[in-house]
Amino acid sequence: xxxxxxxxxxxxxxxLFLSKALGLLYVIPFYAIVGLESVGxxxxxxxxxxxxxxxxxxxxxxxxxxxxAKYNALGDYATGRKLMKSGMSVxxxxxxxxxxxxxxxxxxxxxxxxxxxxxxxxxNEIASVIRWVSFALLVxxxxxxxxxxxxxxxxxxxxxxxxxxxxxxxxxxxLAGAFIVVNLMDGSPRTAVNxxxxxxxxxxxxxxxxxxxxxxxxxxxxDHLLANSPPAEDVSFRSMYKELFAYIFPFILVxxxxxxxxxxxxxxxxxxxxxxxxxxxxxxxFTMLNFLTHKIVMIPVMVATGFSMALIPVITGxxxxxxxxxxxxxxxxxxxxxxxxxxxxxIGMMVLSNELYLFLYEKDVMGAEILASYAPVAILFxxxxxxxxxxxxxxxxxxxxFTSLLGLLFKLALNIPLIKLFETNGAILATTIGYTIAVGIxxxxxxxxxxxxxxxxxxxLILIFLLNVAMFIAVIASLKxxxxxxxxxxxxxxxxxxxxxxxxxxxxxGYLSFKTGLAQKLxxxxxxxxxxxxxxxx
Numbered sequence: 001x002x003x004x005x006x007x008x009x010x011x012x013x014x015x016l017f018l019s020k021a022l023g024l025l026y027v028i029p030f031y032a033i034v035g036l037e038s039v040g041x042x043x044x045x046x047x048x049x050x051x052x053x054x055x056x057x058x059x060x061x062x063x064x065x066x067x068x069a070k071y072n073a074l075g076d077y078a079t080g081r082k083l084m085k086s087g088m089s090v091x092x093x094x095x096x097x098x099x100x101x102x103x104x105x106x107x108x109x110x111x112x113x114x115x116x117x118x119x120x121x122x123x124n125e126i127a128s129v130i131r132w133v134s135f136a137l138l139v140x141x142x143x144x145x146x147x148x149x150x151x152x153x154x155x156x157x158x159x160x161x162x163x164x165x166x167x168x169x170x171x172x173x174x175l176a177g178a179f180i181v182v183n184l185m186d187g188s189p190r191t192a193v194n195x196x197x198x199x200x201x202x203x204x205x206x207x208x209x210x211x212x213x214x215x216x217x218x219x220x221x222x223d224h225l226l227a228n229s230p231p232a233e234d235v236s237f238r239s240m241y242k243e244l245f246a247y248i249f250p251f252i253l254v255x256x257x258x259x260x261x262x263x264x265x266x267x268x269x270x271x272x273x274x275x276x277x278x279x280x281x282x283x284x285x286f287t288m289l290n291f292l293t294h295k296i297v298m299i300p301v302m303v304a305t306g307f308s309m310a311l312i313p314v315i316t317g318x319x320x321x322x323x324x325x326x327x328x329x330x331x332x333x334x335x336x337x338x339x340x341x342x343x344x345x346x347i348g349m350m351v352l353s354n355e356l357y358l359f360l361y362e363k364d365v366m367g368a369e370i371l372a373s374y375a376p377v378a379i380l381f382x383x384x385x386x387x388x389x390x391x392x393x394x395x396x397x398x399x400x401x402f403t404s405l406l407g408l409l410f411k412l413a414l415n416i417p418l419i420k421l422f423e424t425n426g427a428i429l430a431t432t433i434g435y436t437i438a439v440g441i442x443x444x445x446x447x448x449x450x451x452x453x454x455x456x457x458x459x460x461l462i463l464i465f466l467l468n469v470a471m472f473i474a475v476i477a478s479l480k481x482x483x484x485x486x487x488x489x490x491x492x493x494x495x496x497x498x499x500x501x502x503x504x505x506x507x508x509x510g511y512l513s514f515k516t517g518l519a520q521k522l523x524x525x526x527x528x529x530x531x532x533x534x535x536x537x538x
Contacts, residue, residue, distance in 0.1 A: 014160065019167045020302045024295045024360070026171040030196065031292075031361055033178045034189035037120050040283045041190055043291035044121070045129035045197045047262045048109050052102040053140060054256035063248050064145055066392060068152025073317040077229040081222070083240055084149050091141040099137040106130035115271040116279035125190055129197050136200035143208045146215060153222070158214035162207040170203025250400035254388045257404050258381065261434065262290050264412050265427050272419035272426075285366065285424050292361060293371040300345040300378045301385065315393030324450070327394070331452060334386060336460050337522050342382050343468050344509050349375040351475050352498055359494040366424075373428050380435035387442035399445045407438030460518065467512045475505040 031039055064087065068080035110126035147159045177195035181187040265286065273282035318326035349356060353372035357364055391400050411434035418426030446452055478501050488494040513519040 019163045020299050022164075022167050022171055024299060026175060027292070027295055028360055029175055030178060033175070033182055034192055034196075036284060036287065036361075038189040038193050039291065040287035041121050041125060041129055041193050042196060043287060044110075044113055044126050044266070045133040045193075047259055047266050047290065048102060048105075048130055049133045049136070049197075049200070050259035051256055051263060052098045052134070052137060054252055054259065063244060064148030065151035067244055068149055069154075069314075069317055070320050072152060073320045075229055077222070077225045079240070080149065080152060081226060083244070084145070086237060086240075087145050087149075088142055091145045095138050095141040098141070099134050102134040102137060103131050106134070112267045113270065116274045116282070118274070118279040118282075119270065120283045121190075129193055132194045133197035133200055135198060136204050139201065139204035139208060143204060143211055146208075146211045150211075150214065150218070153218075155214075155218060158211055158218075162210040162214070165210045166203040166207030168203075169206035170199045173199035173202045250388070250392060250397040250404075253401060253404040254385065254392070257384070257408065257438075260408055261411055261431050262294070264408070264415055265290055268412075268415050269419060269427060272416045273423070276420055276423070278423065285370075288364075288367045288370050289374070289424055289427060292367060293357075293374050296349060296356060296360070296371060297374050297378045298381070300342040300349075301381045315390060319394050327450060328452060328454070331390065331446075331450075332454055332457050333522075334390075335457055336464070338382055338386055339379075339461060340464050340513075340518070340522055342379055343464065344471055344505065346375050346378050347468055347472050348475065348502065348505060349378075351472065351479060352501055355479075355488050355494040355497050355501075358488060359491050359498060370424055370428075373425050377428065377432055377435065380432065380439055383439045384435055384442070387439055387446060390446050391442060394446075394449060396445060396449060399442070403438040403441045403445075406441070407434035407436075410434045410437055460521075463516060463518055467509055467516070467518070470512060471505045471509040474508045475501050478504045 027039075030042075034042075064083070067083060071077070071079040106127040107123065109130055110123045113126055114121065114123055143162070147162065150156075150158045174196040177199065178189075178192040181192040181195060182189055269286050269289075270279070270282045273279060273285065278285070315327055315330055318330065350372050353375070354365075354368040357368040357371055361367065388400050388404070391397070411430050414430040414433060415427060418430045420426065422429060479497065482497050482500065486493075488497050510519070
């Protein structure tokens with residue numbers, strides 16, 4: 001198990017990291033082409049799109065991987081293939097319906113967003129970008145089902161590669177389209193944003209082509225397993241989809257919960273800011289919060305996402321076999337590695353917030369402050385994703401629904417009053433409270449259901465915390481020394497400081513992790529042999 005989980009996690013995490021990194025890096029030239037105001041219009045399209053996409057997909061990648069993994073563990077490969085064939089038709093229908101719904105709701109959503117005449121965008125401009133992005137819903141649901149089916153067979157590479165290709169093609173279309181409209185056709189940056197959001201459809205077509213190629217490559221192996229498996233269980237389509245839909249709603253919530261939190265901001269932030277006399281800057285601040293800094297904050301979360309996608313089929317298989325030891329080992333490994341990797345990234349974003357914002361976008365005190373405040377929430381995002389994945393793997397779907405909706409309810413109830421008190425930080429605080437409640441209850445349910453106790457994990461987490469304290473001191477001392485010599489005045493200057501501080505932090509964190517033996521214990525025998533060769537024995 002351990003090697004399968006690590007291998008699957010590594011493949012997905014690398015793919016997701018590259019995809020998220022590209023998803024951040026393209027914003028730099030796109031921001032330069034269309035400017036801050038038009039970038040804000042871009043994110044007004046993507047929040048409702050992400051919600052519609054999550055509903056259209058209906059949790060397909062993880063729900064299908066769980067279903068297929070369950071029957072594969074029992075030696076029944078025919079049932080998963082049966083579901084695959086019928087599922088494609090279902091996903092095609094949900095894609096068309098979701099496209100029609102989002103396209104028709106574009107104008108009503110625009111009215112929810114525009115609360116003041118002082119805001120930058122018109123109703124027609126907001127509605128237009130929502131309509132353009134909705135076309136991607138015609139393709140993505142079927143692609144997501146194929147990813148889930150392959151993940152059920154522990155084939156993680158197709159998901160990672162297809163997501164990466166999808167992102168690359170989308171970014172090329174975004175940047176090329178925006179550049180041509182603005183610089184060659186002398187068009188408006190806001191017109192360029194319409195072409196940019198349509199790139200989601202083009203990217204989805206490319207990702208689908210990659211998945212089809214993988215499917216053709218794996219089909220002989222799948223056919224062999226099918227031919228040598230016992231006859232399929234007598235599972236009717238009604239029973240099959242009844243079981244699948246029992247998984248689906250929790251999966252929808254897990255996939256849509258972050259966009260829903262953003263949607264709460266989208267329909268309440270502008271109104272709350274206008275009520276305290278900040279209507280003229282609310283579009284810019286909202287863009288900083290839910291697009292520019294959110295892009296950066298979500299990078300550490302890809303570690304947790306990679307774990308969750310690899311973890312569900314593994315835990316489902318152990319749970320079906322009633323292998324308690326296997327489940328416990330998976331949980332130990334997941335909690336430790338996720339926090340070992342995400343916490344230092346969050347600390348780095350907080351310490352280097354000014355330099356990161358200057359390098360990626362421009363010098364902006366408010367943007368840097370928002371990034372520093374928002375960065376720690378990434379840990380909660382990651383923990384929510386992982387704990388929800390664990391609950392899905394052990395069939396505690398009702399608890400996912402309860403904790404997700406409870407956290408969202410607190411966000412909705414607290415958002416406006418906290419924004420009126422603390423402006424942008426109020427929205428961040430409301431998100432923090434909502435996710436803390438959801439994650440806390442998830443952990444309690446996991447402990448109670450699995451009787452999971454691990455003093456070893458607790459000790460390791462204390463050690464991780466101490467290593468991060470040492471790294472934090474080293475990084476902040478390095479930054480203070482550099483800025484005392486010369487504050488970062490431009491993008492390359494900021495990049496140099498980021499690079500130096502990152503090298504210092506990684507060196508301190510890596511060295512201490514090796515010397516304490518923590519890295520070797522978390523990442524296995526191969527790393528142990530490597531560190532022994534390098535003379536880094538404990």
